[in-house]
Amino acid sequence: xxxxxxxxxxxxxxxxxxxxxxxxxxxxxxxxxxxxxxxxxxxxxxxxxxxxxxxxxxxxxxxxxxxxxxxxxxxxxxxxxxxxxxxxxxxxxxxxxxxxxxxxxxxxxxxxxxxxxxxxxxxxxxxxxxxxxxxxxxxxxxxxxxxxxxxxxxxxxxxxxxxxxxxxxxxxxxxxxxxxxxx
Numbered sequence: 001x002x003x004x005x006x007x008x009x010x011x012x013x014x015x016x017x018x019x020x021x022x023x024x025x026x027x028x029x030x031x032x033x034x035x036x037x038x039x040x041x042x043x044x045x046x047x048x049x050x051x052x053x054x055x056x057x058x059x060x061x062x063x064x065x066x067x068x069x070x071x072x073x074x075x076x077x078x079x080x081x082x083x084x085x086x087x088x089x090x091x092x093x094x095x096x097x098x099x100x101x102x103x104x105x106x107x108x109x110x111x112x113x114x115x116x117x118x119x120x121x122x123x124x125x126x127x128x129x130x131x132x133x134x135x136x137x138x139x140x141x142x143x144x145x146x147x148x149x150x151x152x153x154x155x156x157x158x159x160x161x162x163x164x165x166x167x168x169x170x171x172x173x174x175x176x177x178x179x180x181x182x183x
Contacts, residue, residue, distance in 0.1 A: 013070040042085035082134045089130040135163040
């Protein structure tokens with residue numbers, strides 16, 4: 001079966017801005033992994049991540065007139081998704097993460113074959129403050145540098161660096177404690 005060539009992002013962006021449903025659908029398909037991935041890792045719940053993704057794309061539809069280019073759209077989506085996830089976490093004030101089993105495999109690529117370590121690390125990341133979690137995920141999931149993270153979240157670069165340093169130190173300390181218990 002011949003494969004259909006995907007639309008060029010700039011063409012999809014231009015047609016979406018012109019009000020064409022096909023262009024908007026193409027943008028959603030193109031950016032769905034980005035938005036859902038950030039939402040899932042922030043909220044650690046598939047259903048909440050799906051709901052948040054829909055909210056972000058609805059907001060994107062309403063805001064297309066103010067988005068300047070396809071490159072600006074990717075930046076805008078990261079920013080809106082991270083901020084909405086932070087807001088959702090603050091509203092719920094969850095102290096306990098209960099949906100980690102549903103998020104199995106989120107960090108599988110980096111943790112090899114140790115499901116216990118993977119689950120423990122997911123729990124530790126889930127305990128981070130919402131902004132610290134957003135900084136950590138944008139750095140290591142989206143591979144953004146601190147300047148890009150600061151711009152995306154609207155916070156100073158030094159705050160980003162502080163969040164990264166404290167979060168990584170906390171995670172390393174707790175994982176080192178786990179290693180000494182297992183000896």
